[in-house]
Amino acid sequence: MLDIFRGLKSLIKVSHIHIDTAVFRLHYSLTVILLIAFSLIVTTRQYVGNPIDCIHSKDLPEDVLNTYCWIHSTYTITSAYKKKEGSEVPFLGVANSKLYPESEKKEYRYYQWVCFMLFLQAILFYTPRWLWKGWEGGKIHALMMDLDIGLCTEVEKKQKKKMLLDYLWENLRYHNWWAYRYYLCEVLALVNVIGQMFLMNRFFDGAFLTFGIDVLRFLESDQEDRVDPMIYVFPRMTKCTFYKYGVSGEVERHDAVCILPLNVVNEKIYVFLWFWFLFLGILSLITVIYRIVIIFSPRTRVYLLRLRFRLVKRDAVETIVRCSKVGDWFLLYMLGENLDTVIYRDVMHELGHRLLTRHHHNASSVKGELQEA
Template structure:
């Protein structure tokens, strides 16, 4: 059990561990990844199983020419010119209107899925640097809520025991100017990871929150680069289109009717052809990327609110005391004024930021009953360590003289 809960270092085995985050994080690295992979499979099926492009070839083209035209126009980028406009003579203008993304949509979606998973991978690889197997703690807490009373009590006692050892072994044992500077820096800057000051996990988790938020915002700009369109405003434009009551018959971002130029060499002559093509796959692409725009927008709002919430919990140190006090009152462990004073030391000096963070994480992945029992066990260990140990009674010199005189005047 000791090796399971203590002394762990970053390793790839932790990627398959239990939950060590909150539900908003899982919306990003679980739900969003699942959606993107499903969409990638749907688009891939349309490309490789169906017929992703149809081209209107000239009458003189035979079957082989027609097949060549379809294959060439699918591999080479087509370009979009509205039907109300004439096809420009300048080749450069045609190239500027090229659609460059439709062949790569499945790869784009898979790449996005990987980016949404990166913050979670970073968190699971690096949280072990705190010295505590956070995944194991959360897993035991999750199992404790479903076990028998004796089993739950045993698991919670084990968690409390190893948390106590972890908290005690990661305290400063030096007191020089460097240690004092590090301690002051950790108190001022909440993003500084300092294991000895009890801010490693909280600071690391805030950095991961920043990664989640940065990732979802960057998705809009990444799609701008891939699709060569103004994807940032796409959702607002779609809402405006729905409010106007008009249907998006031909989207300039996802056109169904495009043009394709290709050249055929016949002996020493090069003939240039322009054909009109239909991209049925863009019916799926349009709906998928409209849905993803709104999904990314909601995820970005949730990630922003979640980051502000955790920043508030970490920066305002009183939150740790109020959180611990709530559950100690539920457990009826704060009966006297002395207990109330000890509770502040319990939260600020014993648990510190990392200890309170672990308890919060246990609560997110279990129930209030488990938190109450865990804090009750930790409180008992804390009070036991604070109680003065009885010292051996040492008699005074006068008392020793009287004892010696009594022995001298004894029966012998």
């Protein structure tokens, strides 16, 4: 199994350049790795065995019956879940289908599609990252100019800091659209998590939205009086009906009992994913609310910059936030996450000094015009 996870290292490379936040990275990094790993695990017979094994009569080839039941799905009897296992029924959900109406049959059509669905989920989780990577356009990396390590000559360091300052000075108040596209990607990440909960609910015939809660309730209750929700959604034993022509040309019906060993793995995967998606959804919702507060509250922007970058003086931070827009704040925050702390402090102080000087100059000009008038 370790070979599977070793192979995933090449799928997502951890970059030392941060162009997004930790919560956003949870979506496209850890979650994507988990989903692809789960997809590979459920397709690896070495660990889970055959995906389906059906008990059959001697005149039915084993491969034919297994393939048929795998393609055409299997079913259980809902009333049989309330029977006593070992005496009334051989296994929960398995009973003589002739004694029950068709409405009692619960078919399981998702079984063979789990690995594909997990892979599709991984693609959906990576989509916001793919969009932001294209929209970001390497801006952070270009502006860093290897100033993250700070191991360069003073002449080179001074030249690079001047280039960075000149860019920030000339393009101040022009980064809103760039930042809003990132905020849009964070909203898409939230929509994706919520949407995937409903997608899984549809995939599992309406049994996924409350799946985690049902499992917790079952573990806390008297288990003899309740049906295990994991067995109900992911049965280990089901039934399959196979029809074929007999020796006299009449249609013969063969009822087979099928063991689904893969569902032992599937149930654990989706219990974990239910709680993980809930955790990600809560974090993402908090992040979106946090972005809204930042957009409409300059005071919060000052506080966050002071909290994260303590070497920068408060006066410089207040001047920069007052004279810039939220897009500039986001760019400066991301630069602070990547640049050497001392270099970042110097850049912020110089930028704040320039803005303050311009503000005083403009104020003096206005005062002089008023006096002349």
